Amino acid sequence: MFAFFRPAAHQAPLPEEKIDSTYRRLRWQIFAGIFFGYAGYYLLRKNFSLAMPYLIDEGYSRGDLGLAMSAIAIAYGLSKFLMGLVSDRSNPRYFLPFGLLVSAGVMFIFGFAPWATSSVTMMFILLFINGWAQGMGWPPSGRTMVHWWSQKERGGVVSVWNVAHNVGGGLIGPLFLIGMGLFNDWHAAFYVPAAVALGVAVFAFITMRDTPQSVGLPPIEKYKNDYPEGYDASHEDEFSAKEIFVKYVLRNKMLWYIAMANVFVYLLRYGVLDWAPTYLKEAKHFDVDKTSWAYFFYEWAGIPGTLLCGWMSDKIFRGNRGLTGMVFMALVTVATLVYWLNPAGNPTVDMIALFSIGFLIYGPVMLIGLQALELAPKKAAGTAAGFTGLFGYLGGSVAASAAMGYTVDHFGWNGGFVLLVGACLLSMAFLAPTLWHKQVASQSREAVA
Numbered sequence: 001m002f003a004f005f006r007p008a009a010h011q012a013p014l015p016e017e018k019i020d021s022t023y024r025r026l027r028w029q030i031f032a033g034i035f036f037g038y039a040g041y042y043l044l045r046k047n048f049s050l051a052m053p054y055l056i057d058e059g060y061s062r063g064d065l066g067l068a069m070s071a072i073a074i075a076y077g078l079s080k081f082l083m084g085l086v087s088d089r090s091n092p093r094y095f096l097p098f099g100l101l102v103s104a105g106v107m108f109i110f111g112f113a114p115w116a117t118s119s120v121t122m123m124f125i126l127l128f129i130n131g132w133a134q135g136m137g138w139p140p141s142g143r144t145m146v147h148w149w150s151q152k153e154r155g156g157v158v159s160v161w162n163v164a165h166n167v168g169g170g171l172i173g174p175l176f177l178i179g180m181g182l183f184n185d186w187h188a189a190f191y192v193p194a195a196v197a198l199g200v201a202v203f204a205f206i207t208m209r210d211t212p213q214s215v216g217l218p219p220i221e222k223y224k225n226d227y228p229e230g231y232d233a234s235h236e237d238e239f240s241a242k243e244i245f246v247k248y249v250l251r252n253k254m255l256w257y258i259a260m261a262n263v264f265v266y267l268l269r270y271g272v273l274d275w276a277p278t279y280l281k282e283a284k285h286f287d288v289d290k291t292s293w294a295y296f297f298y299e300w301a302g303i304p305g306t307l308l309c310g311w312m313s314d315k316i317f318r319g320n321r322g323l324t325g326m327v328f329m330a331l332v333t334v335a336t337l338v339y340w341l342n343p344a345g346n347p348t349v350d351m352i353a354l355f356s357i358g359f360l361i362y363g364p365v366m367l368i369g370l371q372a373l374e375l376a377p378k379k380a381a382g383t384a385a386g387f388t389g390l391f392g393y394l395g396g397s398v399a400a401s402a403a404m405g406y407t408v409d410h411f412g413w414n415g416g417f418v419l420l421v422g423a424c425l426l427s428m429a430f431l432a433p434t435l436w437h438k439q440v441a442s443q444s445r446e447a448v449a
Helices: 016-043 048-057 062-087 092-112 120-134 138-148 154-162 164-183 188-207 220-224 241-250 253-282 288-315 321-341 347-374 378-434
Strands: none
Touching: 016 092, 016 138, 016 154, 016 164, 016 188, 048 062, 048 164, 048 188, 062 092, 062 120, 062 138, 062 378, 092 120, 092 138, 092 188, 138 154, 138 347, 138 378, 154 164, 154 288, 154 347, 164 188, 164 288, 241 378, 253 288, 253 321, 253 347, 253 378, 288 321, 288 347, 321 347, 321 378, 347 378
């Protein structure tokens, strides 16, 4: 680990009269840092797809480009877990901007180096590096949130923060159009978002901080008088890599349950999203304009849906993330059935169903990440979240492409939707064991040994 990644040292406590004002000011500042910082990552995650039509014109097949694109999901799934382990022993103020700088560097290479798009192999390698750097965004953000917001606040905070990926992903298109207008060059899909991401990285570095203790503040549990059951002083100690990986992740059966649930949530999320244009064209006879709008609605519906889900998990379900996730996944199942069984010729119903799936699915995606943060001590939060992400991307995301495509080829769209509905039911089955479980994070280090 690079020396400059090391967690910031604790500072002398501030005077009592300065604690409240400093906490309130820094929490707004730090949230802005991780929100826009994480949105910056999404500027560089999906922009390759905008260049694909132009690469097809240059002679590449859709299969070739699909293979190159798979490098991002593979690398990201691995990195989110392994970089999570590193981030738990790092200062997020340095860690998050560093990953963003690496990702932007890759995109500048795509934008200005002709050899970058000279072969599928070269594109795969560069996109793999980009996917690996992308894994440095979520874990430090998670570490930051569990240190600066107490358990009773996190549902709302994490849900608001989580829409950053919708915000960042939604800006890719406008930035590309601006770049095309300014430079008349399709490579602008790479270097314009990368230039914006550099500015975002600087902003994140200026605004982010490590732990409250690193600026002379007490732990969030003390400040908010919100102590998890069994909380003790050991939760403020940095853990060894072995402790984090073995004791708090591999031996944590609840993490395994939600990691498996994440596989099927991601299968539904990307199975619907990635195949929506094709399904609507082939099965529902939508034109290109309508399929584009449907795709847009799916993504952006996730913003209010995620916010509602976070609020409900805090206020209505009293922090029971598993029950909230099951309710939302049950509603996703209904919307998916409508989307599937609605006869062709009723485009309004299809659009409403697709909007509803997008509105509902991002809540469980967010909640599983939040559960992971709360099912491990806060010093192991990044690794725990990365562990569930590993399953989501390597299992769910890859299956959404490969398994869904294979199933539709052999069994038609009905077979594909049986797979998606099955994923909904299995996600609820794996969430069920977490319903009455008290958070492992609230147990002492000795209790988990």
